[in-house]
Amino acid sequence: MCARPRNPQACEAWQLLLQFSFSQRASLPALASELELSPAQCHLLNLIADQPMPMGQLAGSLSCDASNVTGLVDRLESRGLVQRSPSAEDRRVKVLSLTPTGERLRAALIARMTSEPPTLTRLSPADQRALVRILRRLLD
């Protein structure tokens, strides 16, 4: 599959990571619907952290058009999960923050996604440590 790679090891590692991503892509809809969310809404909630975030920055992090964020936020806001507030410094900007309900739902989402890592218990403790160390360096 990896034709004439400069670095076969790196190429295979990348393929395996992509395979993991596609498997996550397949499993996210079911997980999301448990919380009555869509995959895109999960992605947004995963990104929005403690500090409020401008809409435009959110579009950048999601790598999608700003008009798309408008619609996503419309639906989350209509459910009382997020809140738009005009920025004090630049009144064109609207910053997004989680409501208390939104924070609870986000916490539930994170907990649901990270609880009981399905297959990781197959790995030895040493391999688990190695995986953490390597992924940290990779995602830094």
Added chain:
Amino acid sequence: MCARPRNPQACEAWQLLLQFSFSQRASLPALASELELSPAQCHLLNLIADQPMPMGQLAGSLSCDASNVTGLVDRLESRGLVQRSPSAEDRRVKVLSLTPTGERLRAALIARMTSEPPTLTRLSPADQRALVRILRRLLD
């Protein structure tokens, strides 16, 4: 973020893998549009391999409804990338195969996704080997 985990190492490794998946989710649309594909079409092309695949099995692998696969395949077929054929054993079943054009596009997609693994060169050769070994066991 990982509240009262039984296994902190496994939990953190899982979080890092999920973070990687979300970053891939953000970068896939741009990569896909280079080949005039959607992310969902990339997912389907990534799954369909050398041997023809029944539509229903494809729905299972994509974790989506069969009616959704109908639409996805309609669009791919109208571009001459895939082909429906009735199964000989069970005439209700339609198996999907890549056309020569589809095979070329799939190869281009895989090549584009796996070429120049962006940040993997940060890792030492030993860490690259360890990552391959660990992910293989994980995704088995």
Added chain:
DNA sequence: TATTGTTATACTCTATAACTATA
């Protein structure tokens, strides 16, 4: 004049329910 976010529009993705053909 440039930028942030919204609106209008169009198309794709996705699920549900009803349907057809086959088993």
Added chain:
DNA sequence: TATAGTTATAGAGTATAACAATA
């Protein structure tokens, strides 16, 4: 009667272009 795939329908995700408010 049950199953594989399609069709009809509706809603969500997505981008492009035009627009309003602000810088």
